[in-house]
Amino acid sequence: MSRSSGKARHNPLPFIGKQISIQIQMRALSVFSFGLLIFQPAVFSTVGYMLARMAGKPAPDLIYVIIGGGIMGMWSSMVFTSFFDINNDRRHGTLELIVGSPTSLTTVLAVRTFANILTGMVSMLLSFVVVIFLFKFTIPLRNHPYIIVSLLVLFFGFWSIGVFLAHFRVASRVTGQFINYLELPVAILAAFMFPFEYLPRWITWLSNSIPLRWGVTGLNASFQQKLVLSNLWQDWATSIGVSFIYLFVTYFLSKKVHDMIRVTGELSSV
Amino acid sequence: MKKNFLGNIRLYLASAWYSYRALYAWQSFGPYISVKIAFPLAQMLLFIFMGRLAGMADPLYIVIGNILLLPSTNGVMGVSMTINGERDFRTLPYLIASPAPRAPLFLGRSLVHIIDGLLSTLMALILGVVFFHVDLTRSNLPLTVLCILLLSVTSCGMGLILGSLSLRTREAWTITSMVVMLFYILSGVNFPVAVLPQSLQLISYSLPLTRGIQAARLAMNGANWSTINSLFMGELLTGLIYIGIGYLMFMWFEKLSLVDGQIETV
Numbered sequence: 001m002s003r004s005s006g007k008a009r010h011n012p013l014p015f016i017g018k019q020i021s022i023q024i025q026m027r028a029l030s031v032f033s034f035g036l037l038i039f040q041p042a043v044f045s046t047v048g049y050m051l052a053r054m055a056g057k058p059a060p061d062l063i064y065v066i067i068g069g070g071i072m073g074m075w076s077s078m079v080f081t082s083f084f085d086i087n088n089d090r091r092h093g094t095l096e097l098i099v100g101s102p103t104s105l106t107t108v109l110a111v112r113t114f115a116n117i118l119t120g121m122v123s124m125l126l127s128f129v130v131v132i133f134l135f136k137f138t139i140p141l142r143n144h145p146y147i148i149v150s151l152l153v154l155f156f157g158f159w160s161i162g163v164f165l166a167h168f169r170v171a172s173r174v175t176g177q178f179i180n181y182l183e184l185p186v187a188i189l190a191a192f193m194f195p196f197e198y199l200p201r202w203i204t205w206l207s208n209s210i211p212l213r214w215g216v217t218g219l220n221a222s223f224q225q226k227l228v229l230s231n232l233w234q235d236w237a238t239s240i241g242v243s244f245i246y247l248f249v250t251y252f253l254s255k256k257v258h259d260m261i262r263v264t265g266e267l268s269s270v
Numbered sequence: 271m272k273k274n275f276l277g278n279i280r281l282y283l284a285s286a287w288y289s290y291r292a293l294y295a296w297q298s299f300g301p302y303i304s305v306k307i308a309f310p311l312a313q314m315l316l317f318i319f320m321g322r323l324a325g326m327a328d329p330l331y332i333v334i335g336n337i338l339l340l341p342s343t344n345g346v347m348g349v350s351m352t353i354n355g356e357r358d359f360r361t362l363p364y365l366i367a368s369p370a371p372r373a374p375l376f377l378g379r380s381l382v383h384i385i386d387g388l389l390s391t392l393m394a395l396i397l398g399v400v401f402f403h404v405d406l407t408r409s410n411l412p413l414t415v416l417c418i419l420l421l422s423v424t425s426c427g428m429g430l431i432l433g434s435l436s437l438r439t440r441e442a443w444t445i446t447s448m449v450v451m452l453f454y455i456l457s458g459v460n461f462p463v464a465v466l467p468q469s470l471q472l473i474s475y476s477l478p479l480t481r482g483i484q485a486a487r488l489a490m491n492g493a494n495w496s497t498i499n500s501l502f503m504g505e506l507l508t509g510l511i512y513i514g515i516g517y518l519m520f521m522w523f524e525k526l527s528l529v530d531g532q533i534e535t536v
Contacts, residue, residue: 031441031444031445035447035448039448039451040448040451043452043454046455047317047320047454047460050455050466051320051461053461053465054462055324055325055326060324061323064323065320178305181308181312184309184312184313184316185308185312188315188316191319193316193319193320193323194319198319199319
């Protein structure tokens with residue numbers, strides 16, 4: 001008999017693949033996803049379009065109004081689907097099984113959040129389709145790689161903040177409810193649908209602590225005809241840096257949440 | 271008949287009381303009020319900034335529109351949530367099986383949402399005055415209050431229509447949320463209805479809220495009854511038609527669900 005090593009080897013890839021596949025299947029034919037990913041961003045963009053029409057402009061600011069609507073869709077989708085995932089786990093009694101399983105809670109939440117943002121990308125892609133095909137907006141070839149990098153940076157920002165927030169949802173159902181109310185405040189603080197400069201100065205410190213604010217600024221900058229690369233690099237670097245801070249805090253938070261719900265046994269009661 | 275009437279009133283109030291105890295009584299004051307402040311403020315700010323991007327110099331139109339939308343959204347969502355909530359908590363079949371009259375049963379449950387909506391409106395008005403300099407000194411206050419009350423009642427019809435979908439589909443709540451979002455475009459909240467294309471204006475005027483919001487705006491600008499009475503009565507009539515349609519839809523779907531046994535399957 002061979003001596004077994006202290007820890008069983010665990011290949012996370014099948015779990016990650018299966019979890020992503022389940023999450024995407026759950027979203028694929030759901031009216032709820034349609035509402036979050038397509039309908040809601042379309043409504044916000046239409047309001048922006050009508051406001052521009054009222055002001056006598058022939059077309060709205062496509063980057064903020066349409067692409068911004070896509071970012072809004074990604075954000076709303078992440079906030080609400082992640083919330084309902086945990087909520088459903090509570091309701092169906094599977095949250096205890098997840099917390100009790102050898103796969104860490106953080107891993108489960110991280111993969112789920114990743115999948116939810118991946119489905120949220122539908123919203124973003126649709127906004128690109130609308131901008132390019134409906135409004136005939138031309139993006140210079142030179143900008144394409146910068147836009148792709150900006151999208152990846154933004155994705156990473158979404159993921160880091162999503163994993164961070166998901167732990168609060170597990171910790172307490174009341175906190176989870178409050179996170180729902182973050183939808184619009186974060187959309188404002190990160191200036192998804194208007195220039196960041198509109199925000200009053202006194203609030204910008206709060207905006208700056210959200211990776212999405214830098215990610216969105218970077219994405220908007222990468223669409224401009226005259227690219228200012230130094231600013232772009234700065235936005236990317238800050239977004240990634242702030243995202244890592246969130247992940248770092250999440251690392252400690254996850255232990256705290258894990259211990260709290262196991263020690264107090266309040267997983268389903270609070 | 272008198273006994274029947276008193277029985278309905280008792281059922282209406284009892285339903286309202288249970289709804290309050292289930293949904294609101296456990297909430298503590300601080301978090302409840304902070305949500306009441308945060309949500310309308312955030313909604314107003316988002317549209318104000320979007321308006322500024324479009325070139326709107328004065329944000330008051332958007333601020334007032336969003337304040338007036340609050341009693342309506344609570345009316346629509348409250349009534350719809352009342353029916354949908356029963357489905358969610360698996361109690362809908364018991365209610366359907368009971369001989370209790372439907373109108374006091376469900377409308378009573380939605381009463382707390384309407385009161386909650388009025389409280390939200392009051393909070394939003396205070397925010398509007400403090401942060402956005404909404405001037406209420408020129409307004410016809412009693413008429414404004416009457417219009418706000420009217421909006422919270424007329425919106426219940428749409429809530430009843432959407433809520434009755436809960437008897438046939440589990441997506442009723444999602445559909446309700448989507449319809450409420452459409453009010454941002456169709457009911458003259460963020461921009462006048464006249465900005466919309468002709469076909470959408472037609473839809474807009476066939477909905478409750480549009481005339482009510484216009485009447486409330488005028489009352490807030492100091493208009494008297496003779497100026498707004500056609501809008502007011504139009505809103506009342508539209509609301510009553512929607513309440514009637516909602517009630518008939520509920521009865522029809524209930525009958526259909528009892529025949530095919532599909533209250534909770536789809």
